Amino acid sequence: MANEGLPPELRSKMALALDVDDLVQANRLAKQLAPWFGVAKVGLELYTAAGPDAIGSMIDMGFDVFLDIKLHDIPTTVARSATVAGALGVSYLTMHAHGGSAMLRAGVEGFQNGAREAELPIPTALAITVLTSDADAPEHIVPARLRVAVEAGCGGIVCAASDLKDLRELAPRTLRVVPGIRAAGGERHDQPKAVTPEEALAEGADLLVVGRAVTLADDPAAAAAELFAGLVER
Numbered sequence: 001m002a003n004e005g006l007p008p009e010l011r012s013k014m015a016l017a018l019d020v021d022d023l024v025q026a027n028r029l030a031k032q033l034a035p036w037f038g039v040a041k042v043g044l045e046l047y048t049a050a051g052p053d054a055i056g057s058m059i060d061m062g063f064d065v066f067l068d069i070k071l072h073d074i075p076t077t078v079a080r081s082a083t084v085a086g087a088l089g090v091s092y093l094t095m096h097a098h099g100g101s102a103m104l105r106a107g108v109e110g111f112q113n114g115a116r117e118a119e120l121p122i123p124t125a126l127a128i129t130v131l132t133s134d135a136d137a138p139e140h141i142v143p144a145r146l147r148v149a150v151e152a153g154c155g156g157i158v159c160a161a162s163d164l165k166d167l168r169e170l171a172p173r174t175l176r177v178v179p180g181i182r183a184a185g186g187e188r189h190d191q192p193k194a195v196t197p198e199e200a201l202a203e204g205a206d207l208l209v210v211g212r213a214v215t216l217a218d219d220p221a222a223a224a225a226e227l228f229a230g231l232v233e234r
């Protein structure tokens with residue numbers, strides 16, 4: 001039954017975007033939605049408000065943590081920040097591919113070293129190729145940045161569902177993380193390219209990022225049950 005949540009193999013593919021500025025509210029949402037989500041995404045808003053406490057809190061609740069702070073700085077700084085993230089137990093960390101190969105390589109190494117020194121599993125660095133809001137980015141830039149990211153050792157990429165087909169050819173072993181998930185006909189907010197969970201999985205997404213479709217609902221658990229009903233009934 002959809003109301004009981006997702007089976008473990010699907011739950012581990014669902015990341016809950018906790019785009020709120022208050023850890024109490026984030027904890028409440030995470031607890032309510034835990035039956036559907038195995039990954040908690042801590043973004044810039046929550047990280048600015050609550051810092052590493054947000055990471056610890058989600059780990060304590062049993063989530064894998066996706067720290068979405070999109071690092072973009074000189075290699076030394078990115079490496080140091082990524083090392084801290086790895087040591088804190090973060091499983092996924094985003095970095096801008098725009099930062100170039102030296103920055104990405106330093107970030108990947110730092111992230112993995114931080115986890116290794118803390119005797120934690122090796123985590124996955126995720127590259128952002130182009131922001132969905134960047135209407136000026138030329139089309140050829142996505143494959144070029146993807147190549148840089150893969151060569152630098154990033155294990156995953158954040159992309160629109162519409163890019164999944166190209167990615168299968170360009171980087172078949174890369175973890176594909178897809179935001180913009182909505183129920184069919186649901187409110188899109190500012191997501192230009194929304195897809196349903198079924199569509200994203202059918203196109204080869206490995207990790208689905210879901211935010212406002214559930215977090216803004218009057219009853220987030222009921223919204224999650226509805227959003228994922230098609231997967232549970234299969």
Ligand code: C5P
Nearest residue numbers: 017132179180190191209210211212213
């Ligand atoms: O739209 P939703 O609330 O589901 O967004 C979830 C995540 O998708 C956000 O935390 C953000 O990282 C990403 N996003 C995006 N493009 C947008 C809006 C959000 O990639 N236009």
